[in-house]
Amino acid sequence: DSGVTQTPKHLITATGQRVTLRCSPRSGDLSVYWYQQSLDQGLQFLIQYYNGEERAKGNILERFSAQQFPDLHSELNLSSLELGDSALYFCASSPGTGQGEKLFFGSGTQLSVL
């Protein structure tokens, strides 16, 4: 158990809908990262937050947004969903305080868009 909690584990929805994925980082970790993994792709970095502020941005679509709350949990919002958004979405966390930090990943949310 990495200590990173993601909910829900599975989500099935229709095209055009909006969903919210939630992540609770390990206790004490200030950085949260979101990744997308589809069948034919590696891990695609989406976005990083550090202590409530956006710190790095990857290949995140404009239809997607995220935030990190004062209690350090994070949410990834996906809107106007398309079939191609079906993927495993992982959240990771790290202390955020130094170099060479290790990322601790949650077990992911499997999103299926029908």
Add this chain to the structure above:
Amino acid sequence: LAKTTQPISMDSYEGQEVNITCSHNNIATNDYITWYQQFPSQGPRFIIQGYKTKVTNEVASLFIPADRKSSTLSLPRVSLSDTAVYYCLVGDHVAGGGADGLTFGKGTHLIIQP
């Protein structure tokens, strides 16, 4: 854009030593080299991390030459359960380190046969 290049796949047999090399020609002074292991439908898991020379833990060894432009993950006496995707990640992971250092790429799919 991933800062690393790895073989797409490798195979070996139980009991053998497996070496997976990662190229990172543009590694920066502050970058660390971190390897992760991922099983299907699970989040990646930290294996080992190094900055220079050699690092060994209970699971693997990591060899880094003096120029740090590549690194080799060594798995001693592999078993069937080592079949997984292995990712090499190069970055400083400090808040503000940037998206490139958080991009995993496609990884190396290692298949262990009996």
